[in-house]
Amino acid sequence: MAPQHGPGESGHHPTTDGSTARGAAGRPDDRRAGPDAAGHFGRFGGRFMPEALTAALDELGAEFDKAIADPSFVAEFDRMLREYANLPSPLYLAQRLSARAGARILLKREDLNHTGAHKIRNVLGQALLVKRMGKRRVIAETGAGQHGVATATACAYLDLDCVVYMGAEDTRRQALNVARMRMLGAEVIPVETGSRTLKDAINEALRDWVANVDTTHYLLGTAAGPHPFPVLVREFVRGIGDEARAQALELTGGLPDAVAACVGGGSNAIGAFHAFVPDADVRLYGFEAGGDGVETGRHAASITGGAVGVLHGARTFLLQDADGQTVESHSISAGLDYPAVGPEHAWLAETGRASYQPVTDAEAMAAFQLLCRTEGIIPAIESAHALAGALRVAPQLAAELGREPTILVNLSGRGDKDMETAGNWFGLLDGAEVRS
Amino acid sequence: MNEPQVAEPVVGRRAGSAFGTAREQGRATLVGYLPAGFPTVAEAIEGCRVLVDSGVDVIEIGLPYSDPVMDGPVIQRAAERALANGFRVADVFRTAEAVAAAGVPALVMTYWNPIERYGVSAFARDLAAAGGAGLITPDLTPEEAGDWIAAAEQHDLDRVFLVAPSSTAQRIATTTAVCRGFVYAASVMGVTGAREQTGQAAPALVERVRRATTVPVGVGLGVSTGGQAAEVAGYADGVIVGSALVRCLLDEPDPAAARRRLGALATELAEGVRKR
Numbered sequence: 001m002a003p004q005h006g007p008g009e010s011g012h013h014p015t016t017d018g019s020t021a022r023g024a025a026g027r028p029d030d031r032r033a034g035p036d037a038a039g040h041f042g043r044f045g046g047r048f049m050p051e052a053l054t055a056a057l058d059e060l061g062a063e064f065d066k067a068i069a070d071p072s073f074v075a076e077f078d079r080m081l082r083e084y085a086n087l088p089s090p091l092y093l094a095q096r097l098s099a100r101a102g103a104r105i106l107l108k109r110e111d112l113n114h115t116g117a118h119k120i121r122n123v124l125g126q127a128l129l130v131k132r133m134g135k136r137r138v139i140a141e142t143g144a145g146q147h148g149v150a151t152a153t154a155c156a157y158l159d160l161d162c163v164v165y166m167g168a169e170d171t172r173r174q175a176l177n178v179a180r181m182r183m184l185g186a187e188v189i190p191v192e193t194g195s196r197t198l199k200d201a202i203n204e205a206l207r208d209w210v211a212n213v214d215t216t217h218y219l220l221g222t223a224a225g226p227h228p229f230p231v232l233v234r235e236f237v238r239g240i241g242d243e244a245r246a247q248a249l250e251l252t253g254g255l256p257d258a259v260a261a262c263v264g265g266g267s268n269a270i271g272a273f274h275a276f277v278p279d280a281d282v283r284l285y286g287f288e289a290g291g292d293g294v295e296t297g298r299h300a301a302s303i304t305g306g307a308v309g310v311l312h313g314a315r316t317f318l319l320q321d322a323d324g325q326t327v328e329s330h331s332i333s334a335g336l337d338y339p340a341v342g343p344e345h346a347w348l349a350e351t352g353r354a355s356y357q358p359v360t361d362a363e364a365m366a367a368f369q370l371l372c373r374t375e376g377i378i379p380a381i382e383s384a385h386a387l388a389g390a391l392r393v394a395p396q397l398a399a400e401l402g403r404e405p406t407i408l409v410n411l412s413g414r415g416d417k418d419m420e421t422a423g424n425w426f427g428l429l430d431g432a433e434v435r436s
Numbered sequence: 437m438n439e440p441q442v443a444e445p446v447v448g449r450r451a452g453s454a455f456g457t458a459r460e461q462g463r464a465t466l467v468g469y470l471p472a473g474f475p476t477v478a479e480a481i482e483g484c485r486v487l488v489d490s491g492v493d494v495i496e497i498g499l500p501y502s503d504p505v506m507d508g509p510v511i512q513r514a515a516e517r518a519l520a521n522g523f524r525v526a527d528v529f530r531t532a533e534a535v536a537a538a539g540v541p542a543l544v545m546t547y548w549n550p551i552e553r554y555g556v557s558a559f560a561r562d563l564a565a566a567g568g569a570g571l572i573t574p575d576l577t578p579e580e581a582g583d584w585i586a587a588a589e590q591h592d593l594d595r596v597f598l599v600a601p602s603s604t605a606q607r608i609a610t611t612t613a614v615c616r617g618f619v620y621a622a623s624v625m626g627v628t629g630a631r632e633q634t635g636q637a638a639p640a641l642v643e644r645v646r647r648a649t650t651v652p653v654g655v656g657l658g659v660s661t662g663g664q665a666a667e668v669a670g671y672a673d674g675v676i677v678g679s680a681l682v683r684c685l686l687d688e689p690d691p692a693a694a695r696r697r698l699g700a701l702a703t704e705l706a707e708g709v710r711k712r
Contacts, residue, residue: 038579046579046580047577047579047580048575048576048577048580049575049577050505050574050575050598050600050622051597051598051599051600051602051603051607051611051622052598052600052602052622052625053602054577054600054602054603054607055602055603055604055607056602193509193512193516194502194503194512194516199503200503203503203504203505206505207505207506207508207627210505210625210626210627211624211625211626211627212625213602213625214625307553309549309552309553310548310549310552311503311549312503312505313575320549320553322553323524323525323550323553323554324501324525324549324550324551324552324553324554325501325502325519325550326502326503326549
């Protein structure tokens, strides 16, 4: 976040490894230094929120700025990541997958983090900020339950009260994660309004926040929402790309030709991309959930298949009808099943710095199986979208470069949570024949 | 607006005129909310007419939206019903036109995305043409409202922004500086819906607003009875009632009985704002 920096300037926030990588001299790129003081990435982002929350959002931004400039906060965050969350995660050259892909595939193993995904970075960062602000109560939204579990984990670890809003439809589909959150001491509130899914859980969390903002922090789960959330979340998850960039240089002696990540709200992708934005030769690919195919209308590809509008506090691409009513999204991956996207991705798409493409359920599940069989790694279905996309662009890159390309894929989470979905998809639960 | 059978277009009144009249009469202005299209467009218009006939001074027409984060369960349910029954954004103009024809200012209360989708300038043009008075924008603050303020200027429309108990003095100053019609003071930190008490913070908030502006102040969130209306009328220029009115229609399956309940409550509230 850079209220004190205009667009085009670079900040110098310490990173989690204690260096100051962002905006290092000689790597200027105004697309990396955003947003402006009001949270705008170009025409995207900003803050479209009830006035009642303005003071809290201002306070959050100011406190975050102070915290991120405070060496003791950064050291404590770094310690938690290292000692508690098992970071930095390895960068792994997937040799058997590479042979199949026709590209050298580097996997950023966020699946090995505590709680099994990149999300632990964001929740630990925000929870530490909550302690600093002297608040005691944390609320969060969750779709499939991953962010809810991560939030409940951080709250147990840091002794904070935790309430998680979850669509009633999702609590039925993800009963095990509901039990996990409750096991960790969180209160889970099923949301019965609207489509009873993630977007309605966000609405209900916002309603709670308006009424309890003095005592409560809304721990948003992705790099979306009103300013300062998109930049705040990015700064807490940017370690993904900061680590991966250094690891790639060490492992391969150079930068990858491309970085691939899945995009729902977009936190793992922005975390993976951020360090590479100034590296003009590194292509950035965001793979959205194409569901049954964008042409069917049953998808969650906000950038590819949506239009510019305002949802949950930011101007961005979203799925909407002719009247501006939000349209329900569809994806086999609950973590990507959201009808909008973080505003920085909208901006990276519009400026052309990153390319966004849809990956269908079927493509993602094929990649899911391929990684299982070639590497013995069961990925989250979300992350399988990134893998599928990498497999798609590999031959294009090879043709363009005239050599085997190196593609860094953010393996944002592990797939234990998805075994029921995968079991149904591949017919593994009832002994039926394996698909494909 | 150009149909041949209409002799002249409806010239709608702006909210300021209603507040002025009430002030001359030594009472507070009663602002009543109903969502357009709930349960149908025609019935919502009927409901607005009942409010006007019962003494409501300004009608706030809600624009049903899929993600109403500032609304409590009553208005959420009404909006869901309206959308399920096929409400379209353009229906709000018909509703505003009917209210304006009844001689009462019609403000549209809307979340921002439907307006952006329609086109800010086009919406302002069509609302003005229908005789609408302006917009109340619960999730748009002045910082993001440049296009809307310009369009409102061009079409002579009211723009009502919200202030809250958490608003700093500086924000109250900047927000009220661009309000026209009235300033919407949220009496409590929370969403819409009837409450036992309308909020300890409201009188102090109204006082802070008055220090910043001469634009009238309306207080909303939580008012549901004549007694509460009288209490708020004691310190504010306007009393805003939403959920309590909507509930009359939501709870009563028989349309005629629902209108009677609506009329009775509106009458009680109208008496309340005269008892300050």
